[in-house]
Structures are given as structure tokens and as C-alpha cells.
Amino acid sequence: DELDIVLASMLQRQDIKDKINTFHLVDQEILAAVPFENPLAKQKDVSLKELVQYLFIYYSEKSGLRPQLDQMFNKANIKPKILIGAVEDHTIIGFVYWNYGVAVVPNLPQLNPNEVKLLHLKDKIGMHPIYIITKSDHFLPPAVNRFNEFVQKYCYQNYVSKDKLI
Secondary structure (H helix, E strand, C coil), X not given: CCCCCEEECCCCCHHHHHHEEXXXXXXXXXXXXXXXXXXXXXXXXXXXXXXXXXXXXXXCCCCCCHHHHHHHHHHCCCCCEEEEEECCHHHHHHHHHCCXXXXXXXXXXXXXXXXXXXXXXXXXCCEEEEEEEEECCCCCCHHHHHHHHHHHHHHHHHXXXXXXXX
């Protein structure tokens, strides 16, 4: 009841799917994040098999990205050694920065490039879809509707229509 609009991963909760409207906005590329001290940081891209030799900073069970990452690793028949799980992207990046492990994260354009080395994945494992979510039975103020329309139009014009990822 507190939020009019949310930008997020697809919700996994089946009990509220009929109570929300979801619209696919854009896809983020999935990347590897490694500390600059890690030997993999010298590469431009990396495979999941190369990453799995290190401890992982992973998304927790509460994260919308966790099921997708679990599926990705299962499909590759790889079991990451998870040191710690976190919900928030920048928390994960912080642990990678301090050399606690490596991570697989969506592309974070706002990330300071001096914090960790982001590497493309050789394994074509998919993307992280981002959705705009509203309640289906909730009045949206005109300003929220205009914001919703702006975000959808912006993502379409700058990413989707150009077949670009964030």
C-alpha cells in the first residue's frame, strides 16, 4: 500500500500475481564482478567454469534475481561455493571489492568502474529482465502515470527498439 510504482525483477510470489500489473521494460546484461587483484581481472571475458574456482558473493533467497542465477548455474551443471548472500547489488559489489570472492551481477551502469572489474560472460546465459510493477486495483496519481509512460517510452526508444541491453 505504500508504493505506487516499482522497478524490479519479476516477482516470484504466485499469491499476488493477479493483484499486480507488470510491464517488461528492458534487459540487463549479466556480468561477472571480480576484484582487481584477482587474476581473472586481466581478461575481457570469463566463463562460469573459470569463476567457480573462487568463493561467490551471491544474491540471497530474498532477491528476485536469485532464482534466475540458480537456474543459470544448474543449466551449466556448476555449483558455486557461496560465501555470503545479500539482497542489494552494491552490498555484493562491496564484498567483491574487499576481495571476499567473485559475483555474477546484472550490469550496473551507475557503478564506479574503479571498484571492481566487470567481465562479460563467455557463457551466453541470458539477461536480467527489469519490469515496472503497479497494483491492479490501485488508483495511480497523474504524476505517477506520466512517470510510468515516460519510463516505458524511454526504455523502448533507447534500448528495446535498438535491441540493446543495459
